Amino acid sequence: MWKNNRNQIKQLLKTALAMLCVGALFWLALVFPRYYYAHYDNNTLNRVTFTDIDVSTYEASYGSFIEKLHALAQGFSESGMRAVQVDEPGFEMSRTELTKITNEELKKFTNKEGLNITDISVKKKDLVLYERYVLYQMSENDSFKGISGWKLVYENKKRKLTLFLDEEYHKIYYLENQSKEVTKYASSSSVGMYGIYGEEKAFMLWWNIMMHYYGLSYEDDNIRIDLMQYQKTGRIIFDERYEITLFCHMRYDKLGREVMQMGIPINKVIQM
Numbered sequence: 001m002w003k004n005n006r007n008q009i010k011q012l013l014k015t016a017l018a019m020l021c022v023g024a025l026f027w028l029a030l031v032f033p034r035y036y037y038a039h040y041d042n043n044t045l046n047r048v049t050f051t052d053i054d055v056s057t058y059e060a061s062y063g064s065f066i067e068k069l070h071a072l073a074q075g076f077s078e079s080g081m082r083a084v085q086v087d088e089p090g091f092e093m094s095r096t097e098l099t100k101i102t103n104e105e106l107k108k109f110t111n112k113e114g115l116n117i118t119d120i121s122v123k124k125k126d127l128v129l130y131e132r133y134v135l136y137q138m139s140e141n142d143s144f145k146g147i148s149g150w151k152l153v154y155e156n157k158k159r160k161l162t163l164f165l166d167e168e169y170h171k172i173y174y175l176e177n178q179s180k181e182v183t184k185y186a187s188s189s190s191v192g193m194y195g196i197y198g199e200e201k202a203f204m205l206w207w208n209i210m211m212h213y214y215g216l217s218y219e220d221d222n223i224r225i226d227l228m229q230y231q232k233t234g235r236i237i238f239d240e241r242y243e244i245t246l247f248c249h250m251r252y253d254k255l256g257r258e259v260m261q262m263g264i265p266i267n268k269v270i271q272m
Helices: 002-043 065-078 095-107 193-197 199-214
Strands: 081-086 127-137 147-155 159-166 172-182 223-228 233-238 242-252 257-263
Touching: 065 081, 065 127, 065 147, 065 199, 065 233, 065 242, 095 127, 095 147, 095 159, 095 172, 199 242, 199 257
Parallel strands: none
Antiparallel strands: 081 127, 127 147, 147 159, 159 172, 172 257, 223 233, 233 242, 242 257
16 A cells, blocks of 8 residues: 555656646746847847937037028038928928017017017908928938928018028028018118118118127138129128128019018029
């Protein structure tokens, strides 16, 4: 009887050991391949090489508005610029926000004596078009980072105002104000402040205000300014290589309505 009990115990132990072995083999069959392939990948396929490449194309890549002007000057000088209309989620702005920013920027076209060269304000209800664009260099230069901005059109019974507004720094690159009212002095050769101050003084007044507005300085060794008063134009030259035009044109159209265009010629890139 004792022998039978011992045999039964041995049999139970063998059965339990066999079950443990089967369980262990089953566990290994499930888990081992996962760890094996992870180890294999980490040592072969998934080796990552880090390189110091700037792939950012967003506004944070520009440390200042002057850097953007430098980039635009390079783009215009080398191969020209192109504009792509975009509608990315997360970059929306409301009509209220855009109008508030626009009015704040229009107020900054003012000199120390408080004279505003545009004397314009806009209303949200008059915003008939707002489109977001990103400017790129035509040559698809990988070092050129996209510059985003808003094309805005405000229109009412008195005027149509078109402008291109920088998305990050909110500076107005280009502004076109088309009056819908026939001006009394339509036969005059000068318009607006040009008629008040005379062409030379008015141009210098406008130029100094725009220099201050864009943060430009004659004391910057990397920037040279060439004024062409007879064309109401100035050239901003960076590093003696890249130049961009800053202009102010005031005229009457054929119907005697006042038209003012000023800023950087973004209208050559975007239909304004």
